[in-house]
Amino acid sequence: MANIKSAKKRILVAEKKNARNKAAKSKVKTYVKKVEAAIEANDKAAAQAALVEATSVIDKATKKGIYHKNTSARKISRLNKAVNKLA
Numbered sequence: 001m002a003n004i005k006s007a008k009k010r011i012l013v014a015e016k017k018n019a020r021n022k023a024a025k026s027k028v029k030t031y032v033k034k035v036e037a038a039i040e041a042n043d044k045a046a047a048q049a050a051l052v053e054a055t056s057v058i059d060k061a062t063k064k065g066i067y068h069k070n071t072s073a074r075k076i077s078r079l080n081k082a083v084n085k086l087a
Contacts, residue, residue, distance in 0.1 A: 037050075058075055059072065
């Protein structure tokens with residue numbers, strides 16, 4: 001543990017940010033799994049509805065700086081492509 005007050009504070013702040021980022025990433029993964037589950041079930045309507053929600057959650061995480069914009073664009077693109085493949 002650090003001895004200097006500012007270093008102690010930085011440790012606490014880093015832990016808070018880490019927890020917040022972890023929660024946001026977990027939320028993104030949950031919504032992506034919902035889309036993938038709908039794709040597995042060949043349910044295009046449910047997949048499209050889940051895709052809209054997942055896109056929104058990914059964009060919010062990007063806006064907060066949790067994901068790089070290219071990473072989020074790649075994730076959204078892959079989900080879109082998978083949903084569009086459904087007949």
